Amino acid sequence: MNVVVCVKQIPDPSVPGQLEADHTLDRSAKPILDESDSYGVEMALQLVDAAGGGEVTLISLAPNGEVSGLRTALAMGAAKAVLVSDEACSGTDALGTAKVLAKCVERVGNADLVLAATESSDGYTGTVPAQMAELLGWPALTFAKKVEIADGKVKIQRQTEAGYDVVEASLPALVSVTAGVVEPRYPSFKGIMAAKSKPVDQVTAADLGLEGQVGWAGARQAISNVEQAPARQAGEKFEDDGTGAEKIVAFLENLKVI
Amino acid sequence: MTLNKVWVYAEANGDKVTTATLELLTKAREIASTVEAVYAGGHADAVAAQVGEYGATTLHAIDAQGGMPGQVAAAAIAQLAHSEAPDAILFVQSYDGRDAIARLSVKLDRPVLTNGFSLSVDGGQLTFGTAIFGGATLVDCTLSSDAPHLIAVRPKSFAAESAGGGAAAVTNHGSIDAGRAGEAKVLEVFEEEQSGPKLEEAEIVVSGGRGIGAQESYKPLVEELAKQLKGAFGASRAIVDAGWVPYALQVGQTGKTVKPKVYIALGISGATQHLVGMKNSDNIIAVNKDGEAPIFGVADLGIVGDVHKVVPALKDAIAAKG
Ligand SMILES: Cc1cc2nc3c(=O)[nH]c(=O)nc-3n(C[C@H](O)[C@H](O)[C@H](O)COP(=O)(O)OP(=O)(O)OC[C@H]3O[C@@H](n4cnc5c(N)ncnc54)[C@H](O)[C@@H]3O)c2cc1C
Ligand SMILES: Nc1ncnc2c1ncn2[C@@H]1O[C@H](COP(=O)(O)O)[C@@H](O)[C@H]1O
Numbered sequence: 410m411n412v413v414v415c416v417k418q419i420p421d422p423s424v425p426g427q428l429e430a431d432h433t434l435d436r437s438a439k440p441i442l443d444e445s446d447s448y449g450v451e452m453a454l455q456l457v458d459a460a461g462g463g464e465v466t467l468i469s470l471a472p473n474g475e476v477s478g479l480r481t482a483l484a485m486g487a488a489k490a491v492l493v494s495d496e497a498c499s500g501t502d503a504l505g506t507a508k509v510l511a512k513c514v515e516r517v518g519n520a521d522l523v524l525a526a527t528e529s530s531d532g533y534t535g536t537v538p539a540q541m542a543e544l545l546g547w548p549a550l551t552f553a554k555k556v557e558i559a560d561g562k563v564k565i566q567r568q569t570e571a572g573y574d575v576v577e578a579s580l581p582a583l584v585s586v587t588a589g590v591v592e593p594r595y596p597s598f599k600g601i602m603a604a605k606s607k608p609v610d611q612v613t614a615a616d617l618g619l620e621g622q623v624g625w626a627g628a629r630q631a632i633s634n635v636e637q638a639p640a641r642q643a644g645e646k647f648e649d650d651g652t653g654a655e656k657i658v659a660f661l662e663n664l665k666v667i
Numbered sequence: 668m669t670l671n672k673v674w675v676y677a678e679a680n681g682d683k684v685t686t687a688t689l690e691l692l693t694k695a696r697e698i699a700s701t702v703e704a705v706y707a708g709g710h711a712d713a714v715a716a717q718v719g720e721y722g723a724t725t726l727h728a729i730d731a732q733g734g735m736p737g738q739v740a741a742a743a744i745a746q747l748a749h750s751e752a753p754d755a756i757l758f759v760q761s762y763d764g765r766d767a768i769a770r771l772s773v774k775l776d777r778p779v780l781t782n783g784f785s786l787s788v789d790g791g792q793l794t795f796g797t798a799i800f801g802g803a804t805l806v807d808c809t810l811s812s813d814a815p816h817l818i819a820v821r822p823k824s825f826a827a828e829s830a831g832g833g834a835a836a837v838t839n840h841g842s843i844d845a846g847r848a849g850e851a852k853v854l855e856v857f858e859e860e861q862s863g864p865k866l867e868e869a870e871i872v873v874s875g876g877r878g879i880g881a882q883e884s885y886k887p888l889v890e891e892l893a894k895q896l897k898g899a900f901g902a903s904r905a906i907v908d909a910g911w912v913p914y915a916l917q918v919g920q921t922g923k924t925v926k927p928k929v930y931i932a933l934g935i936s937g938a939t940q941h942l943v944g945m946k947n948s949d950n951i952i953a954v955n956k957d958g959e960a961p962i963f964g965v966a967d968l969g970i971v972g973d974v975h976k977v978v979p980a981l982k983d984a985i986a987a988k989g
Contacts, residue, residue: 425800426799426800426803426804428799428804502778502779503769503772503778503779503781504772504773504776504777504778504779507769507773527921528921533781533782533920533921534779534781534782535760535765535781536765536768536769536772536779536781536819537769538769539737539738539765539766539769539770540769540770540772540773542770542848543741543769543770543773543774543848544773546846546847547847547848548738548847548848548849548850548851549738549766549770549848549851550735550851551735551738551762551765551766552762554914564854567735567762567853568762568914568915569762569856569915570680570762570915571680571858571859571861571915572856572857572858572859572915573857574735574853574854574855574856574857575853575854575855575856575857576735576851576852576853576854577851577852577854578847578850578851578852579850582851587914588904588908588921589907589908589910589914628778629777629778629810629811629812630778630780630808630809630810630811630812631808631809631810631811632806632807632808633794633807633808633809634805634806634807635804635805635806635807636804636805637803637804637805638798638802638803638804638805640964641946641964641965643963643964643965643966643967643969644966644967644968644969645967645968645969646958646963646966646968646969646970646971647968647969647970647971648958648971648972649954649970649971649972649973649976649977651980653954653970653972653976653977653980653981654977654978654980654981654983654984655984656968656970657931657952657954657968657970657977657981658981658984658985658988660950660952660967660968661896661929661985664928664929664950666870666871666896666928666929667896667985667988
């Protein structure tokens with residue numbers, strides 16, 4: 410069984426985000442593997458293990474030939490990666506990203522399953538996975554909190570407002586997973602060393618036949634205004650000297666909710 | 668000048684239309700002269716009555732064919748959009764809403780605007796507002812692509828107000844071939860017991876974070892206090908990821924947006940990703956033992972103290988009031 414995993418490399422979220430003058434994201438912080446995608450990587454490794462054969466291939470769209478996040482996932486155990494890194498992709502929106510990633514899946518060629526995260530940590534549009542599935546002409550099983558493969562089919566527990574649905578489709582299919590589905594492993598020292606020599610296939614939008622469809626022009630949107638959100642005024646703060654509960658009761662009574 | 672026609676992708680739980688759908692219909696009335704709803708699922712007549720009350724004149728009903736509604740709906744909406752030519756289609760930033768807008772964007776080759784919280788039309792030009800960096804920065808966008816514009820909006824961005832309208836006329840479009848998208852079938856539905864008001868609709872929300880210390884503390888500290896106040900209970904992502912409570916309780920950027928009259932944060936530090944889901948609450952109360960916790964920056968009443976001391980005393984005091 411061959412699994413392709415979408416891996417987004419994002420600016421380190423512990424560094425406060427900023428926009429450049431041209432409204433693209435400031436990417437000077439060293440990119441890391443988006444934590445959201447670490448679950449997909451782990452899930453893929455486990456599924457391939459359980460199937461007793463096949464491999465995990467990573468696909469990523471990232472600026473400046475960034476591979477540090479990919480290396481983390483390769484160190485976890487993925488076999489190889491496709492990286493699309495191209496000036497022409499600057500400003501690419503969700504649909505453009507999906508077009509690039511769907512072409513990557515086709516380039517890899519033999520995928521039974523594509524895994525992505527429900528939403529990325531920095532973009533969080535949450536649309537890229539289903540857009541990819543539509544481009545590939547595949548079913549998409551979204552918001553999975555449990556994934557099983559058997560008899561050429563994938564069965565998931567899909568998170569819902571009130572609980573979960575059991576959803577099934579035949580392969581090949583795309584599944585997007587929520588955080589916490591599995592416990593991502595830490596790369597071993599051996600894994601980290603091995604990752605350095607694993608193949609990363611670097612391609613451009615043109616190589617994928619997507620010239621003119623990605624980047625700012627493809628996004629067909631313009632930013633008309635950027636401003637800081639108004640800060641909420643902080644109110645009163647008390648050290649609890651045993652009267653904290655009373656203060657809350659008085660506050661609630663004043664609002665007539667008790 | 669407003670838009671001519673706006674569609675709202677309607678969602679329902681059973682036969683009850685979601686509040687977030689009603690919020691979108693209310694907004695759609697303001698920006699368009701004709702509002703219609705598109706819907707994939709059961710109970711079309713009950714749904715038509717509710718969306719009609721909020722301003723939709725027509726309900727385009729689609730057969731979900733036992734699949735995930737959003738995945739199947741897109742094929743039908745794409746066909747209809749060609750003949751009916753809406754200027755914009757609004758979706759809730761929900762599970763099914765995201766599925767539908769994503770597939771539709773490919774079928775129609777349109778960009779998607781997501782995580783919206785404001786929407787206005789001026790001189791026929793649609794402006795869409797969203798927040799990035801966990802709500803710290805507000806960004807307005809306009810689109811240069813052709814209609815229909817595809818827009819997803821976070822719940823609680825607009826107030827739902829009835830238009831007092833009668834039921835929408837139902838147009839049944841039956842089952843439209845969704846290709847392999849329709850192959851994913853819902854085999855079983857599990858609903859966890861839910862008592863009390865829903866998180867997004869409650870007047871009072873009590874949420875717990877890692878500071879409650881252990882999974883066993885959630886019930887006595889958070890759940891029971893919420894029940895005493897006839898409110899709903901929620902959580903930070905830290906304790907959802909830790910498996911203490913289900914994801915459905917998560918408040919924040921990747922969870923629910925709530926806007927209750929009172930939000931009570933117990934042992935929650937106040938990371939921006941949590942704040943974005945609750946900082947528009949009318950009143951915020953925080954209990955945290957760290958006086959420097961960012962949650963105090965948005966709290967109307969902050970108690971620097973231990974939840975294990977403050978909450979039991981609070982429960983006793985409320986109980987004593989009867
Ligand atoms: C992309 C992304 C999306 C995210 N989405 C969300 C989201 O939707 N929702 C969300 O909540 N988070 C989200 N997060 C996570 C967020 O950044 C924080 O990690 C999380 O909110 C922290 O949860 P917490 O406040 O419970 O835990 P902590 O940050 O660990 O805070 C625990 C607090 O409890 C206090 N405390 C400890 N003991 C006691 C005691 N006995 N009495 C009182 N106080 C005590 C501590 O002082 C501390 O302030 C997201 C993060 C990322 C990167
Ligand atoms: N540039 C990218 N490279 C690789 N995967 C991506 C990229 N953008 C999005 N994805 C995948 O799609 C998911 C949803 O992204 P988003 O729609 O941006 O919230 C992410 O969590 C990734 O799994």
